[in-house]
Amino acid sequence: MEIAIEGVKQRRKRERQNIRENQDLFKPGDPLLSLLDQDLFKPGDPLLSYGKMMRAKNEAIAIARVSDVFLQVTKNILSHIGTESNKELLGEVNDINEMQNLLQQIDVSSFISRIEPFLGPGGSVEKCLPRNLPCDDVTPYRTMSGWCNNLQNPRFANAFGPLLHLLPPAYDDGIDIPRSKSITGHLLPSARSYDYAIWTNS
Incomplete structure (x- = not known):
């Protein structure tokens, strides 16, 4: 669990650093930056008000952090399948599909669906x-x-x-990386290219 928490902290740190390094890609006043740099805004700027209004509540952030940690724990567990430490960590589970089936049986509603804090x-x-x-x-x-x-x-x-889900979830790594290949093994086109082809500016 501690390894997962540290992994989540490091990922969030990388994300913040990436946004700061790429700030020149955003126009001053972009709501994305409202939580990072309050100096970009003047008092009364509507985008500052919008950014504050859209800010996630502390309770939502806490639930998201718990979810992040559980996701990281899942990745850590699955990374041990097929290794020497597998027996100690996972017992008789030797297959990623078997592990996924076991994970789906865990009831997470006690903390994911709690609305009392809100x-x-x-x-x-x-x-x-x-x-x-x-x-x-x-x-x-x-x-x-x-x-x-x-x-x-x-x-x-x-x-x-x-x-x-209308269909069972399909991820490249079996956990959370979006699917990138079709059932024939060819790379899927980007969603953006489809979007651009269908919804042209008028």
Whole structure:
């Protein structure tokens, strides 16, 4: 766990350094820089206000850090598959697919889906995210939380819940690196090239 925490810290440090080194690519006032260098803005600058408004809450940052550490722990564990230390760390698990199946059985909802830290004084889950059944099928409006937006499956696409995949996730490393090759083994075109071909400026 300590190795994973240190790995996350080093990665965040590299990301901050990379942004600072490439600041000349951004125009002064870019919201991306609002958290890095407050001196770029004058008081009253709307982009400064926007940057502050869009800043992640401390509770969200804490949950993201926990997720980052668990991701790093997962990578560290999977990097030991097939090595001498495998038996000590993983027991009889010898295959990355077997490990992935085991990891999917771990319930992380106790810390990923917790919304209590985001509730204000006197707030409750029942008040802020009501989950009334049956769904009201005559209301013309969607709910803020996403509850009952899908009348047949009220839980689909709810706030503070996991998104359901139409297909099983496919990653190059089996964990989090986006897929880069097709099923035939050829490199996939960039999403940007598709986007550019479909959505031309008018």
